[in-house]
Amino acid sequence: MKFPATGPLLTDLYQFTMIQAYLDAGMVEEAVFEFFVRKLPQGRNFLIAAGLEQVLRYLESLVFSPQELEWLERAGGFNRRFIDYLAELRFAGEVHAMPEGTAFFPNEPILRVTAPIPVAQLVESRIINLLNFETLIASKAARCVLAAPGKFLVDFGLRRAHGAEAGLLASRASYLAGFSGTSAVLAGAELDIPVFGTMAHSFIQAHATEREAFAHFAAARPRNVTFLIDTYDTEAAAQKVVDLAPALLAQGVSIRSVRLDSGDLAAHAFKVRRILDAGGLARVGIFCSGGLDEYALRDLLSGGAPIDGFGVGTALDVSADSPCLDAAYKLQEYAGQARRKRSEGKATWPGRKQVYRRFAGDGTIAGDMLTLESDPQEGAPLIVPVMRGGQRLAQESLARLRARAAAELARLPQELRRLEDCATPYPVEVSRSLRELAEELDRQPH
Amino acid sequence: MKFPATGPLLTDLYQFTMIQAYLDAGMVEEAVFEFFVRKLPQGRNFLIAAGLEQVLRYLESLVFSPQELEWLERAGGFNRRFIDYLAELRFAGEVHAMPEGTAFFPNEPILRVTAPIPVAQLVESRIINLLNFETLIASKAARCVLAAPGKFLVDFGLRRAHGAEAGLLASRASYLAGFSGTSAVLAGAELDIPVFGTMAHSFIQAHATEREAFAHFAAARPRNVTFLIDTYDTEAAAQKVVDLAPALLAQGVSIRSVRLDSGDLAAHAFKVRRILDAGGLARVGIFCSGGLDEYALRDLLSGGAPIDGFGVGTALDVSADSPCLDAAYKLQEYAGQARRKRSEGKATWPGRKQVYRRFAGDGTIAGDMLTLESDPQEGAPLIVPVMRGGQRLAQESLARLRARAAAELARLPQELRRLEDCATPYPVEVSRSLRELAEELDRQPH
Numbered sequence: 001m002k003f004p005a006t007g008p009l010l011t012d013l014y015q016f017t018m019i020q021a022y023l024d025a026g027m028v029e030e031a032v033f034e035f036f037v038r039k040l041p042q043g044r045n046f047l048i049a050a051g052l053e054q055v056l057r058y059l060e061s062l063v064f065s066p067q068e069l070e071w072l073e074r075a076g077g078f079n080r081r082f083i084d085y086l087a088e089l090r091f092a093g094e095v096h097a098m099p100e101g102t103a104f105f106p107n108e109p110i111l112r113v114t115a116p117i118p119v120a121q122l123v124e125s126r127i128i129n130l131l132n133f134e135t136l137i138a139s140k141a142a143r144c145v146l147a148a149p150g151k152f153l154v155d156f157g158l159r160r161a162h163g164a165e166a167g168l169l170a171s172r173a174s175y176l177a178g179f180s181g182t183s184a185v186l187a188g189a190e191l192d193i194p195v196f197g198t199m200a201h202s203f204i205q206a207h208a209t210e211r212e213a214f215a216h217f218a219a220a221r222p223r224n225v226t227f228l229i230d231t232y233d234t235e236a237a238a239q240k241v242v243d244l245a246p247a248l249l250a251q252g253v254s255i256r257s258v259r260l261d262s263g264d265l266a267a268h269a270f271k272v273r274r275i276l277d278a279g280g281l282a283r284v285g286i287f288c289s290g291g292l293d294e295y296a297l298r299d300l301l302s303g304g305a306p307i308d309g310f311g312v313g314t315a316l317d318v319s320a321d322s323p324c325l326d327a328a329y330k331l332q333e334y335a336g337q338a339r340r341k342r343s344e345g346k347a348t349w350p351g352r353k354q355v356y357r358r359f360a361g362d363g364t365i366a367g368d369m370l371t372l373e374s375d376p377q378e379g380a381p382l383i384v385p386v387m388r389g390g391q392r393l394a395q396e397s398l399a400r401l402r403a404r405a406a407a408e409l410a411r412l413p414q415e416l417r418r419l420e421d422c423a424t425p426y427p428v429e430v431s432r433s434l435r436e437l438a439e440e441l442d443r444q445p446h
Numbered sequence: 447m448k449f450p451a452t453g454p455l456l457t458d459l460y461q462f463t464m465i466q467a468y469l470d471a472g473m474v475e476e477a478v479f480e481f482f483v484r485k486l487p488q489g490r491n492f493l494i495a496a497g498l499e500q501v502l503r504y505l506e507s508l509v510f511s512p513q514e515l516e517w518l519e520r521a522g523g524f525n526r527r528f529i530d531y532l533a534e535l536r537f538a539g540e541v542h543a544m545p546e547g548t549a550f551f552p553n554e555p556i557l558r559v560t561a562p563i564p565v566a567q568l569v570e571s572r573i574i575n576l577l578n579f580e581t582l583i584a585s586k587a588a589r590c591v592l593a594a595p596g597k598f599l600v601d602f603g604l605r606r607a608h609g610a611e612a613g614l615l616a617s618r619a620s621y622l623a624g625f626s627g628t629s630a631v632l633a634g635a636e637l638d639i640p641v642f643g644t645m646a647h648s649f650i651q652a653h654a655t656e657r658e659a660f661a662h663f664a665a666a667r668p669r670n671v672t673f674l675i676d677t678y679d680t681e682a683a684a685q686k687v688v689d690l691a692p693a694l695l696a697q698g699v700s701i702r703s704v705r706l707d708s709g710d711l712a713a714h715a716f717k718v719r720r721i722l723d724a725g726g727l728a729r730v731g732i733f734c735s736g737g738l739d740e741y742a743l744r745d746l747l748s749g750g751a752p753i754d755g756f757g758v759g760t761a762l763d764v765s766a767d768s769p770c771l772d773a774a775y776k777l778q779e780y781a782g783q784a785r786r787k788r789s790e791g792k793a794t795w796p797g798r799k800q801v802y803r804r805f806a807g808d809g810t811i812a813g814d815m816l817t818l819e820s821d822p823q824e825g826a827p828l829i830v831p832v833m834r835g836g837q838r839l840a841q842e843s844l845a846r847l848r849a850r851a852a853a854e855l856a857r858l859p860q861e862l863r864r865l866e867d868c869a870t871p872y873p874v875e876v877s878r879s880l881r882e883l884a885e886e887l888d889r890q891p892h
Binding site: 072125163164183185206210 | 447448449451452453455456457458459460461462463464466467468469470471473477479514517521522563567570571572574575576578579602604605606607608609610611612613614615616629630631632634635636641642643644645646647648649651652653655656662663665666667676677678707708709760764765766769770771773776777780785786787788789790791792891892
């Protein structure tokens, strides 16, 4: 590529057009933008915030190269004032956010950017691009975790993810939300996420016999071997594993599991479990994959299928039943004045906001209050400062984010843990101060 | 990032595990893999092949850095023979493919890789990752083009695309399929795709009045201005454009269009058209955006709404109604022997294949024959050599791919142009030679 794939040209043209207009009009005062989700996708009762780490890295490293400026001037037709401004541009603003792993609800901001309006506007496209996707996947993964408590869950979706970055960030978001790991090697190398893998059908097919394929595979990687057993006849292959096991164990091979990837997984799992148990392989687990999602996990487990782990691929990495969020990054304040978008069906709550959360006696979450930052309410504030003067205030490890997400899932009331829409959505109240501000703005001329 | 985002570690762990097993077993003979789609997503009657250019670039540049090898050896626990093999590994194989922009159907390979099995296996994950996504988006975009013939269509989806690469490649795939351009600046800089943009609601909101915002915007970028008019009251804003127009035109501003982004777009478009026409702005177009997809485009236009162009965002960039393809990259031959996967519901057609297409008298496509490469049939062969010895045979410009896609759409029979499932799917026959080979393989022991 001629230009960095995640550099400042990864934005919408109108951001640049607006920046030039702001500069020409001398409008460079402080703006406040907030990112929030307007409504939950169907079937979702909560979302898990994710992607902040990537947003902060993007903001820290925001700089235009001479090549990028040259392109904007030549092909974009922007003026000298604009080019000079971009040449000096760095993100030196403030960011407030809900920490990654936090459960959140519609209209609650999970990120607030405070910076001169040309800068705060420029970063919109990439901020939405990152938060929308990682939050989407973390939320989908959390549903799988709720559907298969205590099971070994692996992200298998790299190949069906939408491009390279989606594959990497889906691994991150799903691990954050409670998955055990991923099949994507880059996620291990780059982010220290545990990487797991088995074998492909092609490996079996390339050999004259399934038995030979199993033997070659075990010899090459003798620790914690998983055999793929559905290439030809699942139960026959399970019996082959039993037959091979004594010789393999004698060679020091440890067999972790067998993998089923097609057909009626529950029926096969019951039969395979009996074959393995009868063959002395009671400690060899059954791992399933193949078009699974949180509903399939729930149904397999509620039917008592003896399955120890799941590879979840496409449905997770593209959030198949809901591949996007109705998310927005909206201007809430400019030059000290609160602002409100009033478009039909898309009105926003104005000003710098905070969310206060209340808890029930058993520790579960009981209700949120959306309010102005200047008007504290009862409960725990969820939005904290994370960057000041363009400098991060702290960095949390992925392990810590993962622990937070687990704690958040544990605090969800039963009603919100369902895979279907709950009868009574989680209560998010809007404070009186915020309502009054919105009404006041609606009375202003425009 | 510590490692290249699109380098050879962007693969599934099992590829490496299998490579080590192949090397240990001395299995490095030639393998043939083919990429195909098992079945069409609901509502789709054809697909448009896309992503080959990115696959060929990936194969050309495939090389492991010392850092990547070091990580694999240390963290991956792979042996010396494996590391040495990867250190020398380059893609020196053959690739055959359907050219990008070609319409294709289930079970028809659009890519064939011929290389030593460790190499052909390694590249699986990224090949699927690229072809699956770009084909998905090109196919979705083609439906928008069919739904809004002759209209100005712009990809607005960067912010909701799944990460950075998805944003860029969605711009490419939709342009290839007939869109006029994109809002993503990087797609212009990197791929020379026309870039378009208007203004955001935040720009209007940052100003004290809408009128002032319009004036500032027009002054900064006076050519082909598009005014966003739905921030407060759409028709009132249209009247403001009319009122401002004489002064703007006197300053040399050219007004291209107004943009509607919320509410009942058809109703607003009719009213706004009347306001513009009455105000002497008959040549100012109406551009619509806001949660649109191919169905919305069809419905708006079939209702006669006076709309000249559309920004299509989320629904396009995530292919919202069908965010993935049931695509696979499967072993078809190893060491000169045809291979066949026989898993339940996932059986494949073996061997090196070719697709022959027949045409009706009016030039529309009439039926395909899936056959062995060694058994030519009537019609035009669709799969051509594109890389030999790791070297590309030719490179097609994006303009040429776009022309091909347009020609392909023009050759679709009426039945396939519908947005809903057609009653009779396009006929794809399987040749006798291919059926016989499959049956023969099914009789072999395993």
